[in-house]
Amino acid sequence: MNNTINWKGWLAILIAISLGAATFMAYPRLESDPPRIVGPAELSIGEAGTTLTLQFIDEGTGLRNLQLRMVHSGGGQVVFEESFPGAMFSGGNPGKTHEVSVDLEPRALRIADGPATLIVTARDFSLQNLGEGNRSEVSIRINVDTKAPRVEAGGGLIYIYRGGAAAATYNVSEATASDGVRVGDRLYPGYPAPNTAPEAGKRVAFFAVAVNAPRNPKIEYEATDAAGNVGRANLRAKVFERNFSEERLYLSDKFFDRVVPPLAESVGVSAPTNVAAFQQINSEVRAKNEERIQSLIENSDPVKHWTKSFTQFANSKVMSRFAEQRRYFTEGNEISQATHYGFDLASHAKASIGAANRGRVVFAGDLGIYGNCVLVDHGMGLTSLYAHLTEITVAADQFVERNQSVGTSGATGLAGGDHLHFAILIGGTYVDPLEWWDANWIKSHVDARLQASH
Ligand SMILES: [Zn+2]
Structure with missing residues (x-):
C-alpha cells in the first residue's frame, strides 16, 4: 500500500463535501x-x-x-x-x-x-x-344568520314638508348594526325610544326631506343586522312640495375690499382678484366647510337631551330665511350661487346668543365661511349651528342649557354685517328651523309620536 488515496477515498471525501454543502445551503x-x-x-x-x-x-x-x-x-x-x-x-x-x-x-x-x-x-x-x-x-x-331583522312601523301617516323634518317610530325584532329611516340614498339613524330599554327594540328616527331631495323620494324603514341582512318596511308619508324664494345679492365694493381679503387669507385662498377669491370661497371653501360639519356631527348622542321647543334669538329681526336660492351679482354680472341653509337674525352688535335648546357642544371655533362657530348636539341626530360670532363663550364637550349663552353675535367669516346665522341639521341634513321654534309643531310632530311609541 502506498500513501496515495484511492478512488474510493476520493469519492467518500466528495460525498462528505457535497453533504456538507447541501446541509449548509439548506440550513x-x-x-x-x-x-x-x-x-x-x-x-x-x-x-x-x-x-x-x-x-x-x-x-x-x-x-x-x-x-x-x-x-x-x-x-x-x-x-x-x-x-x-x-x-x-x-x-x-x-x-x-x-x-x-x-x-x-x-x-x-x-x-x-x-x-x-x-x-x-x-x-x-x-x-x-x-x-x-x-x-x-x-x-x-x-x-x-340568514334572517333579516323584522321592522314594524309605528304610528300613522307622517306629514313632512320639503326642507322639513319628522319623527318616526318603529320596532325592530333583533339587535341591529344600523337602522333608521332611508330617504333616497340617505339613512337617518334610529335610536332607542326615550324611556325604553334598548333591548325592547323600540326605536325613534328623526328624518328629513332635504331641500334638494328628488321629487317623491322613496321613504322606508331599514334595519341591518351584524350579518348584513337588511329588513325593510314601508313608511307611510305625505311629502308636501315647497318652493323656495330666490334672493339676489348685489355685492358692494366695500364687501370685496374689506370682507373678502382677510377671509381669503384665513381660509388659504389666493386668487388674482377679490371677485375670484369670493367665488372660490363661496363654492370650494363652502363645500369643504360643509364636509367638516358633517364629520363633526357624525356621532350624535343616542339620547334626547332636550324637552322644550327650540328658542329663537330674542328681539332679533329676520334678515334671511331658510333655503333661499341666492344669486350673487357685482357690476351687473352674476358671479356665484348658493343655497342659504339657515336663518339670518340680526339685533344690535355683539348681542348675547343663547343655545336654542339643551345639548352638548361638539365644536366651538373657527369654521371658514361660518367664522367663529358653535355646534350643539341635541342628541338623536339633531344639531344646531351658530355662526359669525364675535366671541365664543363655550368649549367643545361642554353641556349647555336652553338659552345659556354660547357667545356674542358678529360678522366673522363670510358676513356683510353683525348677525347670527342659525341652522338646524337632522342627521346631517339642513332643515327649516321654523318647525323647531314652533312649540305646537314639536307637540304634534315629535312629542305625540314619541308618546305613542311607549
Ligand atoms: Zn346666513
Missing part, C-alpha cells in the same frame, strides 16, 4: 418560525354571504400551503385550499404577504343558521417536522 430551511395568519376573530355571515379576507405571511421559508375548513352542525368541509411551488434549497417566497379573499355563502356551503367554526391552517417550506414544515392554525368563530 435556513430548518427554521422553526411558523406562518402568521391575520384575520378576524369572528365573522357573521348573512343570507347574501360575506367575503372573508385573510393574510398569510411566512418570514422564514415561505408559504407552502393553506386550507380553510368549515366545521358546523351538519359536518365539515374544506371551503378553500391553495399550494405554492417551492425550490429545494430556498423553499418558497419568504416575507411576501399572500392575501386570500373567499366568498362564504350559507346556501352554497349548505350551512344552517347558528354557530360554526372556520379552521384556517397554513404550512411553510421549513424542513422541520420530518420535512412537513411548521404549521399554524387559527379558529374563526362564525355566526350564520
Whole structure:
C-alpha cells in the first residue's frame, strides 16, 4: 500500500463535501418560525354571504400551503385550499404577504343558521417536522344568520314638508348594526325610544326631506343586522312640495375690499382678484366647510337631551330665511350661487346668543365661511349651528342649557354685517328651523309620536 488515496477515498471525501454543502445551503430551511395568519376573530355571515379576507405571511421559508375548513352542525368541509411551488434549497417566497379573499355563502356551503367554526391552517417550506414544515392554525368563530331583522312601523301617516323634518317610530325584532329611516340614498339613524330599554327594540328616527331631495323620494324603514341582512318596511308619508324664494345679492365694493381679503387669507385662498377669491370661497371653501360639519356631527348622542321647543334669538329681526336660492351679482354680472341653509337674525352688535335648546357642544371655533362657530348636539341626530360670532363663550364637550349663552353675535367669516346665522341639521341634513321654534309643531310632530311609541 502506498500513501496515495484511492478512488474510493476520493469519492467518500466528495460525498462528505457535497453533504456538507447541501446541509449548509439548506440550513435556513430548518427554521422553526411558523406562518402568521391575520384575520378576524369572528365573522357573521348573512343570507347574501360575506367575503372573508385573510393574510398569510411566512418570514422564514415561505408559504407552502393553506386550507380553510368549515366545521358546523351538519359536518365539515374544506371551503378553500391553495399550494405554492417551492425550490429545494430556498423553499418558497419568504416575507411576501399572500392575501386570500373567499366568498362564504350559507346556501352554497349548505350551512344552517347558528354557530360554526372556520379552521384556517397554513404550512411553510421549513424542513422541520420530518420535512412537513411548521404549521399554524387559527379558529374563526362564525355566526350564520340568514334572517333579516323584522321592522314594524309605528304610528300613522307622517306629514313632512320639503326642507322639513319628522319623527318616526318603529320596532325592530333583533339587535341591529344600523337602522333608521332611508330617504333616497340617505339613512337617518334610529335610536332607542326615550324611556325604553334598548333591548325592547323600540326605536325613534328623526328624518328629513332635504331641500334638494328628488321629487317623491322613496321613504322606508331599514334595519341591518351584524350579518348584513337588511329588513325593510314601508313608511307611510305625505311629502308636501315647497318652493323656495330666490334672493339676489348685489355685492358692494366695500364687501370685496374689506370682507373678502382677510377671509381669503384665513381660509388659504389666493386668487388674482377679490371677485375670484369670493367665488372660490363661496363654492370650494363652502363645500369643504360643509364636509367638516358633517364629520363633526357624525356621532350624535343616542339620547334626547332636550324637552322644550327650540328658542329663537330674542328681539332679533329676520334678515334671511331658510333655503333661499341666492344669486350673487357685482357690476351687473352674476358671479356665484348658493343655497342659504339657515336663518339670518340680526339685533344690535355683539348681542348675547343663547343655545336654542339643551345639548352638548361638539365644536366651538373657527369654521371658514361660518367664522367663529358653535355646534350643539341635541342628541338623536339633531344639531344646531351658530355662526359669525364675535366671541365664543363655550368649549367643545361642554353641556349647555336652553338659552345659556354660547357667545356674542358678529360678522366673522363670510358676513356683510353683525348677525347670527342659525341652522338646524337632522342627521346631517339642513332643515327649516321654523318647525323647531314652533312649540305646537314639536307637540304634534315629535312629542305625540314619541308618546305613542311607549
Ligand atoms: Zn346666513
